[in-house]
Amino acid sequence: MFGLELEKLLDVQEEYRRVEDYQGATVRWCSGCGDNSILTAVQRLLRDEQIPPEKAVFISGIGCSSRFPHYMNAYGFHAVHGRALPIAEGVKIRRPDLHVFVNMGDGDCFSIGTAHWIHAIRYNMNMVVMVHDNEVYGLTKKQVSPTSPRGLRTNTTPYGAPLEGLNPLTVTLGITNVSFVANAVEWMPDVLYQIIRQGFHHKGLAFIRILQRCPTYLPHLFDPIIHDPNKLLILTHENGIQLDPELAKIYKNQMEHDPADIHKARELASSLDPVPIGILYRNENVPTYDELRRPKRQVTLEMRKAALEKQFDKFGVNPV
Ligand code: SF4
Ligand code: MG
Numbered sequence: 001m002f003g004l005e006l007e008k009l010l011d012v013q014e015e016y017r018r019v020e021d022y023q024g025a026t027v028r029w030c031s032g033c034g035d036n037s038i039l040t041a042v043q044r045l046l047r048d049e050q051i052p053p054e055k056a057v058f059i060s061g062i063g064c065s066s067r068f069p070h071y072m073n074a075y076g077f078h079a080v081h082g083r084a085l086p087i088a089e090g091v092k093i094r095r096p097d098l099h100v101f102v103n104m105g106d107g108d109c110f111s112i113g114t115a116h117w118i119h120a121i122r123y124n125m126n127m128v129v130m131v132h133d134n135e136v137y138g139l140t141k142k143q144v145s146p147t148s149p150r151g152l153r154t155n156t157t158p159y160g161a162p163l164e165g166l167n168p169l170t171v172t173l174g175i176t177n178v179s180f181v182a183n184a185v186e187w188m189p190d191v192l193y194q195i196i197r198q199g200f201h202h203k204g205l206a207f208i209r210i211l212q213r214c215p216t217y218l219p220h221l222f223d224p225i226i227h228d229p230n231k232l233l234i235l236t237h238e239n240g241i242q243l244d245p246e247l248a249k250i251y252k253n254q255m256e257h258d259p260a261d262i263h264k265a266r267e268l269a270s271s272l273d274p275v276p277i278g279i280l281y282r283n284e285n286v287p288t289y290d291e292l293r294r295p296k297r298q299v300t301l302e303m304r305k306a307a308l309e310k311q312f313d314k315f316g317v318n319p320v
Contacts, residue, residue: 016050017053021073022047022053023071025071029064031215035212037186037187037189040189041189042196048197053072053073055098055099056074056101057101058075059088060076060078060102061079061083061105061113062078062080062082062108063104063139064134064138065103065108081112081113082109082111082112082113084103084113085116085119088100089120092125092127102130104132105131105139106132106134106135110145110146120205123205124179124289126203128206129205129207131168131209134211134218134221135147136217138217141155142155143155143156146166168209169181169280172207173262173265173266178281178286179204179283180207180279180281181207181209181279181280182198182208184208184277185277186212186213187222188247188277190244191278203288229253232251232253232274232277233255233268233274233275234278236278237256239258240259253274259280260282265280
């Protein structure tokens with residue numbers, strides 16, 4: 001009745017998904033929690049990529065950040081402490097058509113989940129892994145975490161953390177088959193968004209460590225790097241992130257870094273002052289486990305049944 005062109009236009013409008021279409025339950029993080037910024041960036045990504053909610057799955061462990069799947073209108077699995085990655089791998093191997101996202105905290109990934117973290121990097125399955133690193137256990141009320149800086153007073157280290165914090169970037173860059181490593185801060189939303197989007201388009205496991213404020217338990221932890229922009233080193237590249245001209249006036253400490261250079265990536269990753277922000281490393285040529293394990297030929301139901309019958313025949317007892 002309106003003509004084909006107008007009807008087509010109306011169809012497109014009807015199908016278009018807005019950010020609101022990806023919002024799940026009412027968010028219960030503390031006011032000002034940096035997790036909110038990460039959630040917004042991810043919802044924006046799904047909107048911009050127009051991913052159908054039924055084609056995305058969010059998998060988390062245990063911790064404040066692990067409430068993430070509840071807040072997304074998509075499939076989700078709020079799993080067991082430290083075990084988000086093996087569950088994500090299981091999902092990906094059976095359902096390669098799904099976009100798999102993993103959200104974990106620093107305690108979750110770098111302590112109880114360490115073995116899974118290392119092997120997930122080696123397996124290099126196609127997924128986006130975001131570690132919300134607030135350098136403390138927030139959900140269990142301010143206990144020292146593997147990334148807590150030395151001297152940090154927490155409820156379990158009242159005289160100050162005795163050890164240097166673990167550097168997840170240098171560790172990840174040392175694991176066999178690593179293919180994508182980035183570092184972000186949640187208070188630079190545009191840069192955070194660019195990094196997550198590049199991780200989403202990466203073929204393989206995109207490991208993104210995000211420094212995240214916990215205003216409830218460590219309200220001043222990141223003050224030095226928030227108040228002094230020169231404490232951040234922004235890594236720019238035509239294949240990495242690009243800084244908005246207005247932001248570039250504030251964050252003047254920039255460096256052109258080619259993410260293909262793993263040696264430079266390792267050197268940059270070891271710097272605590274300034275903190276490198278951007279894509280440290282990317283290599284699309286690393287094989288992914290899901291590709292290696294995917295059957296090369298189509299197995300039909302009949303073929304499965306025949307194979308099963310053949311196995312049963314081996315154990316059949318024939319009357320003499
Ligand atoms: Fe966020 Fe900290 Fe509150 Fe947890 S305790 S929700 S990390 S502000
Ligand atoms: Mg934490």
